[in-house]
Amino acid sequence: MTQQEIFVARSSELKERDRKIVPHGNTEIGVYRANGKLYAYQNLCAHQGGPACEGLLMPKVEEVIARDQTYQGQKFNYEKLHIVCPWHGWEYDLQTGEMVADRKFRLKKYEVVERGEEIYVLA
Amino acid sequence: MSWHELPTSDIHKMAVEELDTSKLLTNAARQRDERNYKDLLIIDVDCHHYENESLREIVEYIEDPVMKHAAQMATTGGTGVQTSFLPGLVGYQDIAGRVTRYPLRKSEKTPAGKVHRDVTLTLRWMDAMGVDYVCLFPTPMLAMGSHPQTEVEVNMARAYNRWLTENILYSESRIKSMLYLPFNDPDATYKMVQDFGDKKGVVGFMVTAVRYAQVYDNAYMKTYSLLEELGKPLAFHAGYNWSDPLLATTNRFIATHALGFTFFNIVHCTNWIVNGLPVRFPKLKVIWIESGIAWIPWLMQRLDNDYKMRSSECPSLKKLPSEYMREMYYTSQPMEMPDDLSVLETTFKMMNAETQLLWASDYPHWDMDLPSKIYDLPILSEQAKRNILGENARGLFNLDTNDRFPK
Numbered sequence: 001m002t003q004q005e006i007f008v009a010r011s012s013e014l015k016e017r018d019r020k021i022v023p024h025g026n027t028e029i030g031v032y033r034a035n036g037k038l039y040a041y042q043n044l045c046a047h048q049g050g051p052a053c054e055g056l057l058m059p060k061v062e063e064v065i066a067r068d069q070t071y072q073g074q075k076f077n078y079e080k081l082h083i084v085c086p087w088h089g090w091e092y093d094l095q096t097g098e099m100v101a102d103r104k105f106r107l108k109k110y111e112v113v114e115r116g117e118e119i120y121v122l123a
Numbered sequence: 124m125s126w127h128e129l130p131t132s133d134i135h136k137m138a139v140e141e142l143d144t145s146k147l148l149t150n151a152a153r154q155r156d157e158r159n160y161k162d163l164l165i166i167d168v169d170c171h172h173y174e175n176e177s178l179r180e181i182v183e184y185i186e187d188p189v190m191k192h193a194a195q196m197a198t199t200g201g202t203g204v205q206t207s208f209l210p211g212l213v214g215y216q217d218i219a220g221r222v223t224r225y226p227l228r229k230s231e232k233t234p235a236g237k238v239h240r241d242v243t244l245t246l247r248w249m250d251a252m253g254v255d256y257v258c259l260f261p262t263p264m265l266a267m268g269s270h271p272q273t274e275v276e277v278n279m280a281r282a283y284n285r286w287l288t289e290n291i292l293y294s295e296s297r298i299k300s301m302l303y304l305p306f307n308d309p310d311a312t313y314k315m316v317q318d319f320g321d322k323k324g325v326v327g328f329m330v331t332a333v334r335y336a337q338v339y340d341n342a343y344m345k346t347y348s349l350l351e352e353l354g355k356p357l358a359f360h361a362g363y364n365w366s367d368p369l370l371a372t373t374n375r376f377i378a379t380h381a382l383g384f385t386f387f388n389i390v391h392c393t394n395w396i397v398n399g400l401p402v403r404f405p406k407l408k409v410i411w412i413e414s415g416i417a418w419i420p421w422l423m424q425r426l427d428n429d430y431k432m433r434s435s436e437c438p439s440l441k442k443l444p445s446e447y448m449r450e451m452y453y454t455s456q457p458m459e460m461p462d463d464l465s466v467l468e469t470t471f472k473m474m475n476a477e478t479q480l481l482w483a484s485d486y487p488h489w490d491m492d493l494p495s496k497i498y499d500l501p502i503l504s505e506q507a508k509r510n511i512l513g514e515n516a517r518g519l520f521n522l523d524t525n526d527r528f529p530k
Contacts, residue, residue, distance in 0.1 A: 026153065027153075043150075044150065048492070048493050048495065048496065049150045049151070049153075049154055049493070049495065050150060051147070051149065051150055054147075055221065055223060056220070056221055056223065058221065084221045086147065086221070086222060086223040086224065087147075087222070087491070088222065088489065088490060088491070089218040089221040089222050089489065091221075
């Protein structure tokens with residue numbers, strides 16, 4: 001099947017950690033710019049079909065365990081961002097689209113290109 | 124257009140429009156249309172509204188004048204913190220705002236007019252999912268069984284039930300309820316069934332499971348008899364209480380939720396069976412709500428195993444505990460989905476799911492299920508899907524569905 005280019009936005013309209021959702025057939029595609037890169041995923045959670053891309057973009061939560069194995073609290077890892085489905089909270093790795101709690105589930109990923117001052121998704 | 128900023132960490136904030144349930148559930152509506160739910164009777168046996176948002180209306184129905192005055196004062200001004208009339212619970216149902224319908228809830232607009240906001244919001248998500256009828260329950264009142272003042276539970280239960288029947292159930296025939304029983308007071312419980320058993324939209328009665336009452340206490344027998352006589356089911360709605368001494372040993376909400384929502388129902392169900400209540404009330408229909416279904420084969424096996432050695436402690440029973448459990452009803456949500464579907468298939472078989480399982484969404488709570496959770500299962504026959512999604516509930520409640528599905 002031939003891929004089509006879907007216009008997303010002018011580059012200046014999608015700033016760092018912005019998200020834009022564009023229609024695609026009977027569904028949508030969520031396009032993100034984060035940590036200097038562009039990512040695009042189908043707006044459809046692998047769980048119960050929620051609009052995953054309409055939820056929060058959250059840094060990964062990590063536990064702080066000291067060398068003596070004692071618990072010291074929790075922290076955000078800003079290098080690892082998660083797409084969070086707003087229906088139930090399923091979290092997906094922004095870089096791969098894999099569901100972080102069980103990586104056999106994933107969001108459908110699309111290629112994104114930035115050409116000149118414009119951003120397109122190949123779908 | 125009003126905008127709300129959700130703090131998603133210290134690195135950025137997320138700006139969103141006001142919540143619109145129909146928009147949030149666009150993908151649910153697509154499932155509804157793709158699966159042609161309009162030809163399928165779908166009854167949701169457990170969903171919720173937030174009665175705390177109508178608390179000022181509800182306290183006007185409190186009958187005790189002294190308590191009514193205190194409740195009016197507590198809900199009119201005050202500090203804005205939770206009142207003693209809806210004490211609330213420690214917990215993180217919204218996963219720290221990740222389930223966005225929680226923090227955005229109050230931003231949703233509904234038209235002014237005669238239709239109550241709760242009716243509008245409930246019909247909004249029902250229509251998106253393709254649900255025909257629902258059994259509506261409160262939210263903060265699920266914790267009322269832990270209230271230290273029994274008279275507050277009794278007064279709030281009567282006030283809430285009067286408010287609900289007069290303002291919600293009377294006005295919308297697609298919304299039903301099993302009314303809250305103030306179970307810590309057996310006499311008030313009995314009177315509630317007497318007074319409300321024939322009200323429009325009342326399809327049964329509900330005990331919130333988070334409490335330390337003994338379901339086999341002789342003081343409840345007249346209530347069970349009356350329910351049996353009326354043909355109205357008795358439901359136990361699960362919950363959690365992080366302050367419970369055992370659950371207080373957990374330090375993450377995932378733990379207190381996963382355990383609490385099963386443990387309280389497991390204890391009540393066990394007491395129900397070993398005291399022979401299914402034998403004493405053979406026609407009383409009992410429903411276990413919101414504990415998922417994985418606990419059912421576990422408890423069946425535990426009780427059967429012990430019963431074979433200790434039947435002298437349960438002399439009323441005429442058959443295995445699991446056989447009584449197979450005659451009870453269970454709501455599906457939050458239905459565990461094992462990778463190996465044969466596990467689910469075995470659970471369905473052990474509990475006679477085709478006749479005893481009732482689909483429930485629990486919407487708008489965080490772990491809600493859509494009808495597709497049942498509809499899409501490859502291990503169920505078409506008839507089993509129809510039964511679980513609606514027909515079992517229609518029979519259980521003797522529900523007139525002619526306005527949606529004329530015969």
